[in-house]
Amino acid sequence: EVLIQDARTGLTVEALKKAILNNLFYVQGKYPEIATRNDYYMALSFAVRDRLLQRWTSSVKQYLEGKNRVVSYLSAEYLLGPHLANNLINLGIYKEMEQATQELGVNLQWLIDKEVEPGLGNGGLGRLAACYMDSLATLEVPAIGYGIRYQFGIFEQDIRDGWQVEDTDNWLRRGNPWEIARRELNYEVKLGGYVQHYMDRDGRYRSNWMPELTVKGVAYDTPILGYKVNTCNALRLWKSEAPKSFDFQSFNSGDYNHAVNQKIICENISKVLYPNDETISGKILRLQQQYFFVSCSLQDMIGIHLRQGEKIEDFNVTFAVQLNDTHPAIAIAEMMRLLLDEHDLEWVDAWRVTTRTFAYTNHTLLPEALETWDLELFGSVLPRHLELIYEINKRFLDEVTIKVYGDHQKISSLSIIGEGPRKFIKMANLACVGSFAINGVAALHSDLLKKTVLKDWYAYSPEKFSNKTNGVTPRRWMVLSNPKLTALISEKIGENWIKHLDELKNLEQYADDPEFQKSWMQVKLEMKQELAKRILGKTGVKVDPESMFDIQVKRIHEYKRQHLNVLHLITLYNRLKQNPKMDMVPRTFIFAGKAAPGYKMAKLIIKLITSVGDLVNNDPDVNHRLKVVFYPNYNVTNAQRIYPAADLSEQISTAGKEASGTGNMKLSMNGALTIGTLDGANVEIREVVGEENFFLFGLTAEEVTQKRNEGYDPYTYYKSNKELKLAIDQIASGYFSHLDDKIFKDLVNNLIYHDPFLVLADYESYVACQDKVSEAFRDKAAWARMSILNTARMGKFSSDRSIREYCDDIWKVKSVPVHLNG
C-alpha cells in the first residue's frame, strides 16, 4: 500500500518509482517516451531532494527548539563532487533506487554519470571542507557551511599536443536540482568609497562608511545529509547581484550605460573561482569576493542569533566560526565593524565577542601562499576595515610591547601591517590576533608552524595552538567510489565501519587468509580493468590491468615533485633499453592534476609527462612493460574512479612542504601502498600502517633545512649519478621532444642549478626505494597482506575523527539528534 505522501517521502521501490514519474511529469513536463537523459536525471534528483528536504525541515525545527551551539564553517572553496549517488547512500536507498529505475527502464549509473560536478574549489582545502560538511552532518552536529556560489568553478582541463588547455566550467548550464534559491534571504555589502567621522548626540564617535558601490548577496542553499541519520545541514552559498535601488537611480537620472555597467560589476563578484593554488594573485576582485561572502555570512548569523531573542553580546555562545585558511580572515575586521557601527557595542565588548568567536586553520607553510594585501589596494576596497585593522593592531602592539619589552624584531613580525617599499596587510596575523584557537592540519605541519611561520605567535600565546590532523569521508571515498571493496569488507566485519572507521581493524585477522587475499586482489584487478577502459577511451593508451598501477594524482606543483616521478620513469625506460631482456615488473604510470593557468613550470611538467609518454608508449622495446598515462581533467568524479585502482600511491613532496595531503589517505584506504617522504600526514599514515607496510625514502624536513643552510648544490648530484645524469641529459637534448632542445630548457636549468625542492638530492633514495617496491610487487600474497593491512589500519583518517576533535577541543559543540517530522 502506497500512501499519498509517499511520492515525496517514501523510501520503498514503489514510492520511488512514483516519485520519479511525478517529477518527470510535473517538474520536467515530459512523459517517458519523450524524456531525455537529463530529464530523467533531473526527475530523479528532485525525487531525492524531496527526501532531503523532509530531513532538512526536521533539522531546522529541532535546532530552533533547543539552544544549541552551531558551527559555522567559512570557506572560499567547497569541492563537493557529484551529489546524486552520495545522497542515495546517505539516505540508505541506493539499492531501492537501482531497482526503481530499472523497473522504469532506465539505468541508474547512466543517470548518475549525467551529473556535472560542482567544482567550487582548487584542491585539498576545498575538498576538505566538503568532507567536513559530510562528517558534521553524520555526527549530527548543527552546522552551516558558508561560501561563494561561483558561476564558473575550477576550469576544465584538456590536453592538446601534450599541453594543458583550459576551458570554462559552465556547471550550471543544465540547471542545478540540488540548490534552493532563497531570494528573500539577501544582504547588502558595501565596497569602496570613504568613511565619515562624526560625534553623535551621546558624545560617541561614530563612523559612516559611504561606499562607492553596494552589492547584494542572495543565499543559495544546498542540503547536506549525514549518513543514515536525519541531520541535514545547509551549505549556504552567496551569489552577487546588483541591488534593485541601484539601476533605478541611474535609470531615473538617465544614465542607462552606467546602470548596466554597475550591474555587471556586481555580478562579476561571484562569477569565477580563482584557479591559483598556493600562490596569491593580489587582485582586487579576489579581495572583493572574500569580503562579499564573509559579510553576507556574518550578517546572516547575526540575524539568526537575534531572531532567537538573544543579545548581540552573546553571539559567541550561539556560533563558533571556523576560518578555512586566511581567505575568510577579513571576518575578524567585519565582525568588529558590525558590532561597533551597526550594533553599537563598545570596543572592548566587541573585541571580547570577536575573539571568542573565531578559530583559524592554517593549511600551508609555503611563504608564497601566505596572503597579504597591498595596503593601498586594501584601503580602496575596504576603507572602514583599514581603520579598524589599524586600531586592532595598535591596541595589540601596545600589549606586545610590554610583554616582549621592546624587541623590535618580534613586534614587527607580530604586526598585522608589514613594512617594505609598500605597506601591506598580513592576513595570517589578523587571523591569529582575532582567533581563540589556531591549528595546523597534520602533526608535523602543526609542529613546523610553531617553529617557523607562526613562531612568534606561538611564543606569545601558546595556549591557542593545537593540531587537528585532516581526515576524509569514508562514505564518498570508500562506499561510493569502491562498492566492491565495501561489499567484501562488510561481508567479513559488518557495516559498522562506515560510521566508525576504527572498526576496519577487524580486517587484520584476515590479512594472512589466502582466500581473503585472493578476493581482495580480485576486487583490485576489477577496478583496474574498469580504469583501463576509461584510460583507453580518454587517451587512446592501452594499459595492462595486471601491471602495477603507480599513481600520482594531485595539483601539479614543483613542491609535489611530479618531475621526480618522471625521472624514475625515464630511469626504468633506460634500463630496459640498455637491457631489453631484463626481468622488470610491468608498471603503468598514471598522472593526473591541473596546473594553475599562470604557473609556467607546472604546465611544463605536464608537457614533460606527456612527451615521455608519447615516446615510451610507442616503443615496442618497452611498451609491454611500461606505460605512461596523463588522465585529463582531474576532479572529484575522476578521483573516485582512480583511487580504487591504485596499487602504489605516490606521496613524494619535499619534506616540510605538504601541510597534510588527503589523497594519501584516500589511496591507502582503498588498499594502495604508499611510497612517500616524511611529510604532512604521511608521517602519521606510516605510524598507523606500520613501517614494514610503507615505502619510505628521502630527506627529513630537518635534513632539508640543514642541506639548504649548508648551501645545496644540485649540480654535484647531477654529475655524480650516472642514471640521473642520463635522464636529465635526455630531457635537455630533446630526446623526448622530437629533438627540440629548447622546450624543457627552463625545467632542466632550474633542476641542475637551483632545484628549490631538492629533487636531485632525493633521486637516489627514491629510485632505490622504487626498486624495493617492484620486488615487493612480485610476491602477490605478501603484497595483498600489506594492502589489506593498509586499509585495516586507516581508521584514524576518517573525517569523523577530525570533526569530533574540532567539536570537543575547539568548538565545544554537542550532537543534536534529529527526529523526523511527517
Ligand code: 26W
Ligand atoms: C591564495 C592562494 C591560495 C589558494 C589556495 C593559497 C592556498 C590555497 C590552499 C590553502 C591550497 C590547499 O589546498 N592547501 C592544501 O590543504 C589541504 C587540506 O588541509 C592539505 O591537505 C594540503 O597539504 C594543502 O596543500
